[in-house]
Amino acid sequence: MALLLSSEKSLFIQSSELLKDYLAISKFKVVAMLVLTAWVGLALAPDVGRGVFVQLASLLGIGLLSAAAAVINHVVDSEIDSKMARTRHRPVAKGRLSKQHALSFAATIGILGFVMLMVWANTLTAILTLFALVGYAFIYTSFLKRATPQNIVIGGLAGAMPPLLGWVSETGHMAAAPWLLVMIIFTWTPPHFWALAIARKSDYERAKIPMLPVTHGIEFCKTCVVGYSILLALVCVLPYLIGMSGLIYLLGASVLNAIFIYKALKLKIAPKDDTAMDLFRFSIVHLMLLFIALFIDKWLVL
Ligand code: HEM
Numbered sequence: 001m002a003l004l005l006s007s008e009k010s011l012f013i014q015s016s017e018l019l020k021d022y023l024a025i026s027k028f029k030v031v032a033m034l035v036l037t038a039w040v041g042l043a044l045a046p047d048v049g050r051g052v053f054v055q056l057a058s059l060l061g062i063g064l065l066s067a068a069a070a071v072i073n074h075v076v077d078s079e080i081d082s083k084m085a086r087t088r089h090r091p092v093a094k095g096r097l098s099k100q101h102a103l104s105f106a107a108t109i110g111i112l113g114f115v116m117l118m119v120w121a122n123t124l125t126a127i128l129t130l131f132a133l134v135g136y137a138f139i140y141t142s143f144l145k146r147a148t149p150q151n152i153v154i155g156g157l158a159g160a161m162p163p164l165l166g167w168v169s170e171t172g173h174m175a176a177a178p179w180l181l182v183m184i185i186f187t188w189t190p191p192h193f194w195a196l197a198i199a200r201k202s203d204y205e206r207a208k209i210p211m212l213p214v215t216h217g218i219e220f221c222k223t224c225v226v227g228y229s230i231l232l233a234l235v236c237v238l239p240y241l242i243g244m245s246g247l248i249y250l251l252g253a254s255v256l257n258a259i260f261i262y263k264a265l266k267l268k269i270a271p272k273d274d275t276a277m278d279l280f281r282f283s284i285v286h287l288m289l290l291f292i293a294l295f296i297d298k299w300l301v302l
């Protein structure tokens with residue numbers, strides 16, 4: 001009896017470890033944030049009377065294709081990941097999950113996500129989301145990441161797409177307004193990532209990845225972080241200027257961007273040991289609150 005109980009317990013532990021590994025290769029927290037931005041894109045689109053179920057299915061489709069892209073990234077990057085302290089314990093890099101298993105998982109959730117978008121959103125959303133997957137999993141991961149220090153600037157477009165995807169899933173066609181939300185994430189990505197790359201420069205050196213702090217030095221990278229933070233604050237005003245969002249959003253964005261610029265300047269002028277990681281962590285809170293502010297503004301004011 002005791003033997004049976006302990007084998008059941010170990011089976012339970014094994015399956016929860018396996019679940020953890022699959023969530024890790026799906027970059028679960030990043031995907032949750034991508035889905036949040038897609039949801040806000042969807043919520044800000046003109047109401048065309050689609051039901052909540054169809055909207056949730058569209059968001060799930062976008063999430064599944066994003067997760068598939070993340071899994072492919074883990075497979076393509078497994079060699080690099082095994083050389084970096086931050087990533088060397090990842091399931092594929094460590095060999096806990098085989099590349100074949102990971103790729104079958106990516107294919108399953110990717111096809112499921114694509115079909116969900118075809119059925120419950122529309123063809124344009126399905127194709128645009130597939131472009132974003134190819135942009136991140138293949139163009140950025142297999143090529144740009146190893147080729148140029150502008151890798152994350154160009155590759156950042158893929159991760160910036162979800163608000164447009166959410167919008168198009170509602171309306172079936174493109175519009176100028178959601179592109180402003182894409183521009184916000186596009187401008188946010190460099191300071192988000194470079195703050196981390198500054199703190200983890202030695203990792204990228206060891207893996208021979210030409211990230212900006214490695215190729216151009218930490219000081220130049222910090223200057224770029226300050227520059228992009230200021231640009232981000234300016235881009236964030238655009239939704240207010242075109243009347244897409246109101247004063248609640250403008251106030252929230254202004255406070256968040258003031259903190260962002262303050263932390264970026266601190267990193268440039270008076271850094272302490274943890275300043276770069278502090279900015280990286282704040283960038284995530286910043287983007288989350290900014291998109292929540294867009295949502296609250298829409299539903300409180302209109
Ligand atoms: C090319 C674009 C991007 C690059 C290179 C990048 C890079 C990174 C890296 C290296 C991490 C650390 C992961 C770790 O600790 O293992 C990270 C974390 C994170 N990123 Fe990005 N990122 C990008 C775009 C985005 C986008 C578009 C979003 C969401 C809209 C996002 C949301 C997050 C979140 C939520 C985390 C924290 C994840 C966690 O705590 O597990 N990132 N990013």
Ligand SMILES: CC(C)=CCC/C(C)=C/CC/C(C)=C/COP(=O)(O)OP(=O)(O)O
Binds near residue numbers: 065
């Ligand atoms: C369909 C769609 C919207 C796709 C976008 C998918 C996606 C997961 C975008 C997030 C970007 C990201 C986390 C980049 C880090 O990659 P990295 O390889 O530089 O970082 P790492 O070293 O932590 O793996």
